[in-house]
Every structure is written in C-alpha cells, then in structure tokens.
Amino acid sequence: MKFGFDIDDTLINLREHAFNLYQKKLNKSVEHEKFLALKSVPIHELFGMTTEEGGRMWNSLREEIYYTDCPPFPHAVEALQELIRQGHEVYYITARAPEYCERTKQWIAEAGFPVEEGRFYCGMGDTEKVHIIRKLGLDYYFDDKPAVLDTLMELPLKVYVRDNSYNRHLDIPRITTWSELLEILREAGDR
Numbered sequence: 001m002k003f004g005f006d007i008d009d010t011l012i013n014l015r016e017h018a019f020n021l022y023q024k025k026l027n028k029s030v031e032h033e034k035f036l037a038l039k040s041v042p043i044h045e046l047f048g049m050t051t052e053e054g055g056r057m058w059n060s061l062r063e064e065i066y067y068t069d070c071p072p073f074p075h076a077v078e079a080l081q082e083l084i085r086q087g088h089e090v091y092y093i094t095a096r097a098p099e100y101c102e103r104t105k106q107w108i109a110e111a112g113f114p115v116e117e118g119r120f121y122c123g124m125g126d127t128e129k130v131h132i133i134r135k136l137g138l139d140y141y142f143d144d145k146p147a148v149l150d151t152l153m154e155l156p157l158k159v160y161v162r163d164n165s166y167n168r169h170l171d172i173p174r175i176t177t178w179s180e181l182l183e184i185l186r187e188a189g190d191r
C-alpha cells in the first residue's frame with residue numbers, strides 16, 4: 001500500500017523544538033503547559049509577539065529550526081521503517097519552501113527515516129498537497145494541519161490527523177503516537 005506523511009509536527013516535533021529555541025533566543029521562559037494548550041499553529045503569541053513579529057522571528061531562525069536537533073516523535077522512525085520492511089511504499093509531502101527541500105530530504109534521511117528515490121515531495125502550498133495526494137493514489141495520508149486536512153475530505157483514502165492542541169476540533173481518525181500505526185493497519189486488515 002502507499003502511505004503519505006507530512007513531516008513537520010506529524011513525524012517530527014518541530015513546533016516544540018522552535019518553542020525551545022524561541023525561549024533561548026528571547027531569553028524568556030514560557031510555561032510548557034501554555035505551549036501544550038495553544039490553539040494556533042504559530043507560537044508567537046506565547047511570547048507576546050504580533051503575527052508580523054512572529055513571522056520575522058520564524059524566518060530569521062528557520063535554518064536553525066529545520067536543521068539542528070529537532071527530535072522525531074517517539075516511534076515515528078521505527079514505524080516507517082517497519083512499513084518498508086512489510087513492502088509498503090512511503091511518501092513524504094512537505095510544504096516547506098523550495099529552497100529548503102534538498103537539505104530537508106537529507107536531514108530526514110540522516111534522522112533515520114526511510115527515503116526512497118522519487119518519493120519525496122516538497123515546496124508546494126498547503127492547499128496544493130491534495131493534488132499530489134490524488135495523483136499518487138495514496139491509501140493512507142497523515143498530517144497535523146487543519147488547513148491541509150480540510151482539503152482532503154473528498155478523496156478516497158484513509159486520512160488521519162496527528163494529534164495536537166490546534167487540531168482537536170477535527171472529527172476525523174486521529175493518531176496520538178506512532179506506536180499505534182501498525183495496530184491501525186492490523187485492525188483495517190492492511191498489513
């Protein structure tokens with residue numbers, strides 16, 4: 001079967017990694033509980049920044065956010081490796097900007113994720129992912145972002161939201177930790 005995955009905040013804990021970097025850079029500590037309860041994808045309001053200031057902060061730190069030691073979510077690497085072992089196809093579909101794509105591909109491979117030639121898609125907008133997902137004929141797709149997930153509801157595939165504070169209003173199948181993935185497949189008879 002064909003499995004598609006968003007990367008940021010689906011397979012890797014990028015937003016929390018950025019949250020930690022912001023605290024260091026701004027020399028300002030913010031309670032972790034506030035981060036865990038935040039209902040927006042951007043994190044700037046935790047630091048009292050406007051949307052514009054937040055955008056500038058994110059852009060100025062983007063290389064550091066993307067390419068340092070952002071941790072994969074627990075069991076994510078192992079779950080995807082197991083999919084490959086079982087003979088499935090694994091695709092990555094990330095809306096990171098084009099200039100970050102090549103290094104991102106390298107980075108996720110170095111982090112241990114299985115990356116096969118021709119199965120890494122990058123540089124599209126959030127609302128353009130749907131076209132790639134349709135064209136690939138994926139059987140499963142996983143993402144965290146409401147703006148992406150909202151565009152996928154008409155497609156004939158199994159869509160899962162990777163649980164986070166800003167997507168709990170979505171009433172679609174949900175995965176909270178990657179150790180659940182193989183169980184989901186077993187229950188669906190897809191392994």
Ligand SMILES: [Mg+2]
Pocket residue numbers: 006007008009010143144145
């Ligand atoms: Mg994401």
